[in-house]
Amino acid sequence: RWTEVPLAPPDAIFKLTAAFKADTYPNKVNLGVGAYRDDNDKPWVLPVVKKATDILVKDPALDHEYLPITGLPEFTSAAARLIFGSDSPVIAEERVTSVQTISGTGANHLGALFLSRFYGWNDKRVYVSDPTWVNHHQIFPLAGIPVSTYPYYDPQTIGLAFGPFLETLKNAAPRSVFLLHACAHNPTGVDPTREQWGQIADVLLEKGHFAFFDCAYQGFASGDLDNDAWAVREFVRRNVPLLVCQSFAKNAGLYGERVGALHVVSPSKEAAVRIKSQLSVLARSEISNPPAHGARLVSLILNNSELFEEWKRDIRTMAGRIIDMRKELHRLLTEELKTPGNWDHIVNQIGMFSFTGISPAQSQALVEKAHIYLTANGRISMAGLNSHNIRYFAESLDKAVRG
Numbered sequence: 001r002w003t004e005v006p007l008a009p010p011d012a013i014f015k016l017t018a019a020f021k022a023d024t025y026p027n028k029v030n031l032g033v034g035a036y037r038d039d040n041d042k043p044w045v046l047p048v049v050k051k052a053t054d055i056l057v058k059d060p061a062l063d064h065e066y067l068p069i070t071g072l073p074e075f076t077s078a079a080a081r082l083i084f085g086s087d088s089p090v091i092a093e094e095r096v097t098s099v100q101t102i103s104g105t106g107a108n109h110l111g112a113l114f115l116s117r118f119y120g121w122n123d124k125r126v127y128v129s130d131p132t133w134v135n136h137h138q139i140f141p142l143a144g145i146p147v148s149t150y151p152y153y154d155p156q157t158i159g160l161a162f163g164p165f166l167e168t169l170k171n172a173a174p175r176s177v178f179l180l181h182a183c184a185h186n187p188t189g190v191d192p193t194r195e196q197w198g199q200i201a202d203v204l205l206e207k208g209h210f211a212f213f214d215c216a217y218q219g220f221a222s223g224d225l226d227n228d229a230w231a232v233r234e235f236v237r238r239n240v241p242l243l244v245c246q247s248f249a250k251n252a253g254l255y256g257e258r259v260g261a262l263h264v265v266s267p268s269k270e271a272a273v274r275i276k277s278q279l280s281v282l283a284r285s286e287i288s289n290p291p292a293h294g295a296r297l298v299s300l301i302l303n304n305s306e307l308f309e310e311w312k313r314d315i316r317t318m319a320g321r322i323i324d325m326r327k328e329l330h331r332l333l334t335e336e337l338k339t340p341g342n343w344d345h346i347v348n349q350i351g352m353f354s355f356t357g358i359s360p361a362q363s364q365a366l367v368e369k370a371h372i373y374l375t376a377n378g379r380i381s382m383a384g385l386n387s388h389n390i391r392y393f394a395e396s397l398d399k400a401v402r403g
């Protein structure tokens with residue numbers, strides 16, 4: 001039995017983490033990690049989350065009953081206001097269907113499953129950026145949607161390959177589906193400018209394409225929740241057909257609690273009701289009902305103005321530390337070490353990840369010679385840098401670049 005089951009390769013990031021853990025070198029650095037770390041390289045429980053947890057556990061009415069299939073209503077409605085803006089007409093007109101999901105991954109999956117069944121396909125495929133979060137390549141085929149890529153990253157400029165990106169949008173069959181990272185593109189840290197987003201929206205509208213927004217870093221990117229929702233809100237304002245996958249893993253530090261939502265925007269309230277009925281059927285067959293704890297925490301934070309203000313401060317703490325690390329790394333490389341090459345992308349990129357532009361061989365040298373763990377594509381997690389290890393990293397990078 002099971003003799004025909006092949007051994008699957010381990011997940012690259014989890015493999016990297018295992019290698020890091022096994023390394024006994026005292027100054028080892030983990031830049032593969034996709035989670036926020038404080039200046040002492042420790043996971044950070046947001047103070048506002050601690051407060052919300054206290055409130056929650058002291059609630060005498062707290063029980064462990066099932067949530068509704070589509071999730072905690074106070075959570076999903078507040079989550080929709082967070083991404084679309086509380087004054088958004090699509091909320092007032094009840095044109096948004098919001099369903100609680102197993103964090104951002106579950107939102108991507110449910111969104112994919114829904115489109116797979118109900119999208120009026122011309123050409124059944126989803127276009128994702130090259131490169132993208134690796135899991136996109138697994139989630140969509142699992143739901144029966146083949147994946148194609150659109151050019152996104154230009155290694156020459158370590159920036160956006162905007163021309164080729166637009167060309168692909170223009171040449172795709174009408175009504176194609178494009179996955180877009182709402183902010184803080186993973187893995188490159190390269191986002192379109194507002195002007196470029198405008199041009200992307202123009203082509204989407206012209207061709208009748210659908211925008212599948214993946215929003216895993218709202219607030220975490222710039223430190224400002226509204227600023228990071230700009231592209232989504234602009235597309236909504238311009239009536240681009242879309243859905244949004246929303247995760248609270250990063251911005252609330254609730255990675256393991258799996259708090260997220262899928263929001264589908266419809267042309268009418270009546271369509272939103274029908275979509276909700278189908279999403280309920282899909283969610284029922286897969287998870288029956290979503291987990292309660294994390295959604296209750298986020299609901300408390302979003303629906304209480306004092307906690308909400310405190311959350312915004314915590315978000316600024318995280319985003320601010322990451323931005324400081326970018327500035328310091330840039331200063332060390334350009335001013336102190338005078339490392340060959342241009343390093344402006346370090347400060348121009350946004351969010352947790354940065355594409356350094358170094359080669360796979362240089363990345364490998366950092367792992368093997370300096371005990372600095374990063375993925376072969378040269379992506380580093382800024383959250384792995386802190387005041388204690390940044391100089392060591394800059395010096396090691398300098399050596400790797402000089403060869």
Ligand code: PMP
Nearest residue numbers: 103104105133186214216247249
């Ligand atoms: N989308 C992107 C682009 C991500 O970077 C991530 C987190 N790595 C996710 C979705 C989903 O994460 P989670 O399921 O933990 O919310």
